[in-house]
Amino acid sequence: MKNSLRIRKIVYSAVCIALAMVLPLFLGQVQIFMQGISPMHIPAFLCGFLCGPWYGLAVGIISPLLRSLVFQMPKLYPTAIAMAFELGTYGLLTGLLNKAFKKMNFWPRTYLSLIIAMIIGRIVGGLCQAVLLGVRGQEYGFTTFITAYFVNTSVGIVIHLIVVPLILLALKKAKLTLED
Numbered sequence: 001m002k003n004s005l006r007i008r009k010i011v012y013s014a015v016c017i018a019l020a021m022v023l024p025l026f027l028g029q030v031q032i033f034m035q036g037i038s039p040m041h042i043p044a045f046l047c048g049f050l051c052g053p054w055y056g057l058a059v060g061i062i063s064p065l066l067r068s069l070v071f072q073m074p075k076l077y078p079t080a081i082a083m084a085f086e087l088g089t090y091g092l093l094t095g096l097l098n099k100a101f102k103k104m105n106f107w108p109r110t111y112l113s114l115i116i117a118m119i120i121g122r123i124v125g126g127l128c129q130a131v132l133l134g135v136r137g138q139e140y141g142f143t144t145f146i147t148a149y150f151v152n153t154s155v156g157i158v159i160h161l162i163v164v165p166l167i168l169l170a171l172k173k174a175k176l177t178l179e180d
Helices: 002-027 041-051 053-071 076-100 106-135 142-151 154-173
Strands: none
Touching (some): 002 053, 041 076, 041 106, 053 076, 076 106, 106 154, 142 154
């Protein structure tokens, strides 16, 4: 039974990587109120919730780097590298927090895990971006960080807070979640 669960987690993780590769092709150009919806974030969140922290971390790291190598989008340096840290943090934290809050009901557990992961992931992504640009001698100030990671992604944040829990609920109702 343990091998079966591991295989299912690997398959779910592969599906999440595939989604991270193709969702931007369909949704990446959609602009709502002049802001993108960050479609690659959704599979990282989902994998953390469904497969646990280590699979979520792996999917979050692999997805932007692989997409950069295959499609040259996002640009590898500094964007895809910073995204790998950000999305890896999302996957890791949603998995860890979902387990830590296991005694809570579905909605508060999901939202609390998602919001904390979003905040910390964005901070990690911003710090990574600052380091990568600093290596090139470019400045990356606090205002630029807030604008890039919170203001310009505000619509995407709201969409993620709606879509991710609904997908998780649909998978739960369809009995497609993975229980340890």
